[in-house]
Amino acid sequence: MSKITLDQVADILKEHNNIRIICHRSPDGDTIGSAYALLFALRGMGKKCCVVCSDELPKKFVYITDNAEVQEFDVEFTIAVDVADRPLLGKVFDTVTPDLVIDHHISNTLYGKQTCIIDSASNCENIYNLIKIMNVEIDKHIADALYTGVATDTGCFMFSNVTSQTHIIAADLINKGADFAEINRVMFETKTVSRLKVERYAYDNIHIFADGKAAILCIPHSVCKEANAMPEDLEGINALTRKIEGVILGITVREQEDGSNRVSVRTHAPVDASAFCKNFGGGGHVRAGGCGFDCTIDEAKDLLMAKALDVLK
Ligand SMILES: [Mn+2]
Secondary structure (H helix, E strand, C coil), rough: CEECCCCHHHHHCCCCCCCEECCCCCCCCHHHHHHHHHHHHHHHCCEEEECCCCCCCCCCHHHHHCCCCCCCCCCCEEEECCCCCCHHHHCCCCCCCCCCEECCCCCCCCCCCEEEEECCCHHHHHHHHHHHHCCCCCHHHHHHHHHHHHHHCCCCCCCCCCCCHHHHHHHHHHCCCCCCHHHHHHHHHHHEEEEEHHHHHHHHHHHHCCCCEEEEEEHHHHHHHHCCCCCHHHHCCHHCCCCCCCCCCEEEEEEECCCEEEEEEEECCCCHHHHHHHHCCCCCCCCEEEEEECCCHHHHHHHHHHHHHHHHH
């Protein structure tokens, strides 16, 4: 349960071999980039190492994952990267207590035996600094992995979490051979056909109300099923409603396979997304919140719209 520095992490890693690195469930570019960059670095130090995840790694990351051959060994040391809380380790690993957690979420619950938290835009920035301390040369594989995490966790350097340090690290990764143009194309431009189908439905069905201040999008499960959409195809879809000019309260309702509904709320000032969701037993942050409904999607829509009109009047 102790908190340690990156220098201490480097010292600890020197002492261990046969290392397993766990990504968080619903893996994204930052957890995958962190895990593989660390794997390449540790293997460069002559250690055996593997990356595991409770969920399958999305195919679009093959340019990272394909560079690591499978190694068989008995695990002696476990590291979690970019995993803020134990349940996020996912079904397969959420009973594991990692020996070490390296994370950038200040909300980290310190579930590991030792934890290094540094508040940066992406965990890949922390792994970059760790690899520097460990004196491992950053090759193209490491550069591609780290660049992926830095770019994805900052929305391609657009979010307010970006610092000058983010750009300095990204610049060095480009110098080390990171294929930034191709990575950005795959991460931010390319859409699966399934995603396109769900988006087409979304654009046709976003309902703008409350004098243009609110927008609601309800996606029935049948739409995702017909589009053959996997969870990764729906990433970021909850942000669509808030991108409309004038909308300060965006609501997305996604019907689940079991008929229940998951609601995601995105806001601009002065609407508090967390406060809005608390009306329905949910919560979250000021700009992003969530809640759930066991009623039908149409009933959920009515309840949410009524509350939205009330909040915005
Ligand atoms: Mn992250």
